[in-house]
Amino acid sequence: MSREQHVTEVFVEVADSLTGEFDVIELLHRLSVHSVELLNVAAAGVLLADQHEELQLIAASDEHTRLLEVFALQHSQGPCVECYTTGQQRIDIDLSSPQATETWPLFSASARQIGFEVTHAIPLRLHHRVIGALNLFQTRTGPISPEDVILAQAMADIATVTIVRQRTLEQSQLERVQLQQALNSRVVLEQVKGVLAERWQCSVDEVFTALRSYARAQRLLLVELARQIIAGEIGTDHIPH
Numbered sequence: 293m294s295r296e297q298h299v300t301e302v303f304v305e306v307a308d309s310l311t312g313e314f315d316v317i318e319l320l321h322r323l324s325v326h327s328v329e330l331l332n333v334a335a336a337g338v339l340l341a342d343q344h345e346e347l348q349l350i351a352a353s354d355e356h357t358r359l360l361e362v363f364a365l366q367h368s369q370g371p372c373v374e375c376y377t378t379g380q381q382r383i384d385i386d387l388s389s390p391q392a393t394e395t396w397p398l399f400s401a402s403a404r405q406i407g408f409e410v411t412h413a414i415p416l417r418l419h420h421r422v423i424g425a426l427n428l429f430q431t432r433t434g435p436i437s438p439e440d441v442i443l444a445q446a447m448a449d450i451a452t453v454t455i456v457r458q459r460t461l462e463q464s465q466l467e468r469v470q471l472q473q474a475l476n477s478r479v480v481l482e483q484v485k486g487v488l489a490e491r492w493q494c495s496v497d498e499v500f501t502a503l504r505s506y507a508r509a510q511r512l513l514l515v516e517l518a519r520q521i522i523a524g525e526i527g528t529d530h531i532p533h
Contacts, residue, residue, distance in 0.1 A: 316474040320351035337363040340424035355497040372425040375413035382413040477515035502533040
């Protein structure tokens with residue numbers, strides 16, 4: 293598949309979400325994965341602002357614990373915080389530079405330990421409203437291309453439109469409730485992933501893949517599946533893994 297075909301498929305996939313009920317976590321997970329595939333970066337994650345205006349991780353290109361911890365650090369420090377606050381892109385941030393290590397010491401050190409050299413933060417915005425940020429990591433030095441920055445922003449913008457669809461900027465409280473529900477759903481999902489990873493003796497990434505596949509096959513939202521597992525309404529022996 294050519295890059296142009298892949299880009300077209302991504303926008304069609306996201307646009308399809310506008311036609312009915314959709315799974316926010318699944319949508320943003322796919323956005324993270326597509327970002328890695330299309331933008332020549334090593335990892336991507338989406339952070340949304342909660343009711344206290346703090347960024348919380350809601351989706352990542354993979355579910356490795358150390359990577360999730362780096363994303364999660366940005367609730368208090370990191371380029372995504374500035375990106376969310378200002379609504380401006382933060383591009384080509386060298387994680388070993390004095391500015392990065394002094395401004396975000398814990399975040400920069402943790403990211404470098406994994407092997408990341410450069411990071412970027414792209415706002416999730418609709419007009420003047422910013423609801424979060426798309427965080428990208430490179431394991432190589434060097435700038436991201438202007439074309440990739442444009443594509444990253446376009447993907448972030450259409451995802452934002454989908455999340456706040458059929459709501460006006462004046463309905464900010466309703467938007468916040470929806471975002472908080474999505475963040476709460478992530479917490480429920482994390483609980484189920486941890487339990488199943490221990491029960492199945494496999495990685496949380498493998499658990500997440502199994503849950504996504506089963507949810508799609510059963511036409512369930514990921515959070516619905518997680519809640520039914522917690523309630524004992526679905527036996528995990530029925531989920532292929």
